[in-house]
Amino acid sequence: MSWSEHITAALLGTRRRAVPAMSLFDSVPAAEGFVEWQGAADPAGRLLEQAAVLTVARRAGWPAAEAEPIAAAPPETVPLVPAVAAGRLARMLRGDHAKALPEWLAAAERAGYRVPARLLPELLERGRGDRALRPFIARTTGRRGLWLALQNPDWAYLATEDVPASSETDGVWEVGTRGQRVAYLTRLRGTDPAAAREALAATWAGEPAADRTAFLSAFETGLGPEDEEFLEQALDDRAKDVRAVAADLLARLPGSGYGRRMAERARACLRPERRTVRGRTQVWISVEPPAGHDTGMARDGIPFHAAGSFAPAQLGSNPVGTRAGWLREIIARTSTGTWTDLFGGTAMEVVCLPIADDYAKDVHLGWARAAVRQHDATWARALLKGGVVVDEVEALADLLTVLPDTERDAATADLLRWAGDQTGLLRMLERIPGPWIGGLADIVLSALSSAVRHAGDPGAPGHTRPADSRFLGQLCRLADERLDPAAAPKLAELADRHQDSWPLAELSETLRFRHEMLNELR
Amino acid sequence: MSERWSREQVLGLAPDAASHKAAGAVAKPAKWSGLGASDGAVWGECQGSGSSAYRCAVELAEPAFRCTCPSRKFPCKHALALLLLWSEGLVADGDPPAWAAEWLAQREARAQAPRPVSAPKSADPRTRERREQRVGDGLEEFGRWLRDQVSQGLVQAESAPYSLWDDAARRLVDAQAGTLAGQVKSLAAIPRGTGSSRWIDRLLEEYALLHLLTQAYAKQAALPPALRETVRARIGFSTSQDEVLTGPAVRDQWYVIGIRDTEQDMLTTRRVWLRGHTTGRSALVLSFAAPGRSLDTTLVPGTTVDASLAFFPGAQPLRALIATRHEAPAQLPPPSTTIGAFQAEYAAALGHDPWLDRWPALLADVRLSRDGRIVDPSGAALPLHATEPWRLLAVSGGGPITIGGEWTPQGLRALSGWHPTEGVVIP
Numbered sequence: 001m002s003w004s005e006h007i008t009a010a011l012l013g014t015r016r017r018a019v020p021a022m023s024l025f026d027s028v029p030a031a032e033g034f035v036e037w038q039g040a041a042d043p044a045g046r047l048l049e050q051a052a053v054l055t056v057a058r059r060a061g062w063p064a065a066e067a068e069p070i071a072a073a074p075p076e077t078v079p080l081v082p083a084v085a086a087g088r089l090a091r092m093l094r095g096d097h098a099k100a101l102p103e104w105l106a107a108a109e110r111a112g113y114r115v116p117a118r119l120l121p122e123l124l125e126r127g128r129g130d131r132a133l134r135p136f137i138a139r140t141t142g143r144r145g146l147w148l149a150l151q152n153p154d155w156a157y158l159a160t161e162d163v164p165a166s167s168e169t170d171g172v173w174e175v176g177t178r179g180q181r182v183a184y185l186t187r188l189r190g191t192d193p194a195a196a197r198e199a200l201a202a203t204w205a206g207e208p209a210a211d212r213t214a215f216l217s218a219f220e221t222g223l224g225p226e227d228e229e230f231l232e233q234a235l236d237d238r239a240k241d242v243r244a245v246a247a248d249l250l251a252r253l254p255g256s257g258y259g260r261r262m263a264e265r266a267r268a269c270l271r272p273e274r275r276t277v278r279g280r281t282q283v284w285i286s287v288e289p290p291a292g293h294d295t296g297m298a299r300d301g302i303p304f305h306a307a308g309s310f311a312p313a314q315l316g317s318n319p320v321g322t323r324a325g326w327l328r329e330i331i332a333r334t335s336t337g338t339w340t341d342l343f344g345g346t347a348m349e350v351v352c353l354p355i356a357d358d359y360a361k362d363v364h365l366g367w368a369r370a371a372v373r374q375h376d377a378t379w380a381r382a383l384l385k386g387g388v389v390v391d392e393v394e395a396l397a398d399l400l401t402v403l404p405d406t407e408r409d410a411a412t413a414d415l416l417r418w419a420g421d422q423t424g425l426l427r428m429l430e431r432i433p434g435p436w437i438g439g440l441a442d443i444v445l446s447a448l449s450s451a452v453r454h455a456g457d458p459g460a461p462g463h464t465r466p467a468d469s470r471f472l473g474q475l476c477r478l479a480d481e482r483l484d485p486a487a488a489p490k491l492a493e494l495a496d497r498h499q500d501s502w503p504l505a506e507l508s509e510t511l512r513f514r515h516e517m518l519n520e521l522r
Numbered sequence: 523m524s525e526r527w528s529r530e531q532v533l534g535l536a537p538d539a540a541s542h543k544a545a546g547a548v549a550k551p552a553k554w555s556g557l558g559a560s561d562g563a564v565w566g567e568c569q570g571s572g573s574s575a576y577r578c579a580v581e582l583a584e585p586a587f588r589c590t591c592p593s594r595k596f597p598c599k600h601a602l603a604l605l606l607l608w609s610e611g612l613v614a615d616g617d618p619p620a621w622a623a624e625w626l627a628q629r630e631a632r633a634q635a636p637r638p639v640s641a642p643k644s645a646d647p648r649t650r651e652r653r654e655q656r657v658g659d660g661l662e663e664f665g666r667w668l669r670d671q672v673s674q675g676l677v678q679a680e681s682a683p684y685s686l687w688d689d690a691a692r693r694l695v696d697a698q699a700g701t702l703a704g705q706v707k708s709l710a711a712i713p714r715g716t717g718s719s720r721w722i723d724r725l726l727e728e729y730a731l732l733h734l735l736t737q738a739y740a741k742q743a744a745l746p747p748a749l750r751e752t753v754r755a756r757i758g759f760s761t762s763q764d765e766v767l768t769g770p771a772v773r774d775q776w777y778v779i780g781i782r783d784t785e786q787d788m789l790t791t792r793r794v795w796l797r798g799h800t801t802g803r804s805a806l807v808l809s810f811a812a813p814g815r816s817l818d819t820t821l822v823p824g825t826t827v828d829a830s831l832a833f834f835p836g837a838q839p840l841r842a843l844i845a846t847r848h849e850a851p852a853q854l855p856p857p858s859t860t861i862g863a864f865q866a867e868y869a870a871a872l873g874h875d876p877w878l879d880r881w882p883a884l885l886a887d888v889r890l891s892r893d894g895r896i897v898d899p900s901g902a903a904l905p906l907h908a909t910e911p912w913r914l915l916a917v918s919g920g921g922p923i924t925i926g927g928e929w930t931p932q933g934l935r936a937l938s939g940w941h942p943t944e945g946v947v948i949p
Binding site for chain 2: 003006007010011012013014015016042043044045047048049051052054055056059060061062064065066067068069070071072073091095096117118120121144147148151152499505509
């Protein structure tokens with residue numbers, strides 16, 4: 001090619017390399033009215049002139065190659081969000097009140113909308129950095145969102161998130177993404193658990209570990225005694241996560257072999273004992289934590305180092321010893337029915353039994369965890385009302401999730417009232433997910449008003465200013481995201497009364513924003 | 523009654539991203555007093571960090587800003603915040619207070635006064651002769667420099683310092699060949715640049731065209747007049763804007779293809795590419811801004827303006843000024859072409875002006891390919907250059923979309939996309 005010869009000559013220099021000949025000029029006639037071309041005398045000039053002709057020729061004659069376009073996206077099944085709401089989403093993606101994004105996406109999903117296509121790249125990019133957003137994004141970006149995500153390796157995370165069942169297509173179990181297959185399996189478990197089990201068993205050996213974990217978690221739906229065999233097999237799996245999920249699921253099947261093994265171990269540790277204290281004879285629970293850790297315990301999902309065994313001491317709690325950790329795990333995995341059988345009476349009565357040997361905390365925490373895992377509302381109620389779990393705010397908040405919706409608000413309100421002072425209240429509120437409505441909202445509002453009063457009043461007894469303003473700030477930060485926007489009018493009133501408190505003013509403004517945002521998505 | 527602007531339009535006026543945020547923080551009704559709006563203006567007083575209140579007024583026609591705060595940014599955050607509050611409908615109608623009314627009256631008086639036509643600078647023939655002499659000498663020396671580079675070998679350019687081109691550019695500036703000097707200065711980035719083409723190809727191309735330019739200047743007497751104008755403009759003999767505006771204007775419905783901003787030497791240049799619906803002509807409108815000032819936002823990509831454009835003289839007229847702007851017409855779909863037609867158009871333009879290295883493209887019904895190219899219905903494909911394809915891909919969904927952009931020898935820089943249902947999208 002003539003151009004590459006010119007390049008070589010130019011690189012090396014015309015002193016070292018002769019200028020390539022170009023016969024182009026001889027064949028092109030001089031155009032009308034233009035100057036007759038006379039070649040330059042020196043070689044450098046000639047090279048440059050020839051290169052100029054070639055350059056213009058190359059630029060004008062750029063060949064348009066052939067290329068394969070990307071296949072089109074599948075058609076959408078879900079309607080678009082209203083234009084006003086889409087405008088607000090664009091504002092939020094630019095940074096305005098970005099904390100309310102998960103709430104917006106959840107509300108859009110509930111109303112059955114999807115996000116407009118032009119905002120997809122920004123939304124997917126946000127999900128790349130912020131993992132908490134990913135499930136929300138997966139459920140509101142529709143089919144085009146998944147299609148787009150598959151084109152860009154940075155957004156491939158979307159393929160592993162669960163997508164709504166409506167977006168599945170035929171043959172998804174064979175060729176779909178992980179998220180699509182999990183959705184398919186979950187739906188099938190709802191209607192025909194046996195068929196789902198068989199479908200999974202057929203491909204089980206060939207799946208990668210992360211996929212196996214996700215599919216096994218889907219067994220939570222429609223869990224029944226027929227799944228025991230498959231789950232026992234999974235207990236011997238190579239991957240740790242798969243074993244952990246299998247153990248968790250088996251713990252919910254009291255009649256299974258797993259349940260029996262656990263109950264046996266539990267009975268070895270806790271025993272009823274009649275004791276006479278101060279003239280009263282009463283049943284006490286005597287505790288003996290397991291002496292050793294054998295392979296049977298390991299297989300059944302009890303780790304050698306229980307969670308928190310070597311955790312540093314937190315406020316008011318001591319580090320958990322290894323044996324106490326095993327005790328907690330055993331109790332957490334034993335079916336709650338075992339205790340009522342062993343000690344007789346109702347859950348409430350068992351919870352109130354006194355415990356010997358300083359292991360009260362471990363036993364109670366184990367029960368709390370068992371109640372949460374096995375979704376046992378009776379035990380949750382008993383543990384909450386019994387007031388035995390103190391200092392472990394997180395466990396108490398978790399128990400609230402097990403209660404049925406009708407009771408939950410009242411129980412939450414009770415718990416918060418009991419939590420009392422500021423630090424306890426904050427820790428508990430952090431574990432209670434939004435939206436905070438009804439009685440809970442009232443409690444939070446009263447906490448806010450007392451905090452702002454104390455923060456602004458140097459003469460108030462017993463409270464120092466910095467701690468109060470910190471508390472106010474943190475409470476406002478939580479309330480920003482979770483407080484029910486319908487509380488906006490009351491809060492605006494409060495903010496008006498204390499105009500110089502800027503966290504309150506910001507909170508009021510944020511609530512107004514969220515209120516408008518949810519209205520647009522109705 | 524001028525219609526209220528949208529939030530996006532207001533934020534588009536911000537000179538930088540920090541002003542964005544600052545304006546949002548100031549745009550709280552609690553901080554403002556004396557807010558009011560009338561047919562063409564908005565005003566208010568903002569509580570600043572000190573004890574005094576800053577008085578701020580905006581006239582919506584241009585727009586023009588005035589604020590008593592000490593900020594050097596233009597428009598300042600108070601003006602932006604005032605416009606944000608107005609766009610959200612939180613400003614009531616009313617009559618302007620004394621200080622605002624005074625400023626508005628002053629502006630009107632200045633607008634009414636006739637525009638003085640500036641006298642052409644080098645009226646004196648001796649100045650012109652001296653300049654021609656200087657330029658001629660400077661270009662001759664530059665031509666020798668170019669030939670020296672080539673005879674020694676361009677391989678030295680790979681490790682040469684910036685000063686090699688900087689010095690050549692400075693000598694051209696001394697020779698009063700400013701435009702050419704700017705072009706030479708930007709050559710320094712080529713050996714260090716990355717991209718699809720090799721640096722040596724680009725450098726030889728640029729040197730060859732510069733050589734062509736110097737030769738053309740030397741023989742300018744023998745060139746046809748239009749080509750001579752082009753050569754002189756590329757060297758640095760510019761035509762004044764007033765002179766251009768007095769010339770003939772082309773009226774058409776001009777579709778705004780896209781906007782490209784570049785920065786060089788503390789000056790931001792905004793290129794707006796236009797295409798006429800009826801005439802099929804391409805046009806380029808340039809505007810400039812110093813740092814801290816906002817750029818002209820009157821032309822929005824994807825819209826059509828009914829305007830009369832006055833073109834700068836040349837063999838292939840491209841750069842133009844908006845002489846008169848008429849009432850906003852209906853928004854028309856873009857006057858797009860196929861890839862083949864675009865290539866023919868560009869080739870024809872090169873035939874008139876061989877130094878053209880950018881040309882606007884508006885391609886219909888193209889689809890994106892996996893390797894960064896666009897394919898039109900006939901199967902022809904062009905590469906994309908320096909473009910993130912994601913938003914175009916999301917909006918088009920893999921289907922056909924009209925893409926408008928700036929064609930360079932390295933590929934097409936996409937500046938806008940148009941879809942029949944989704945509307946305009948900026949990549």
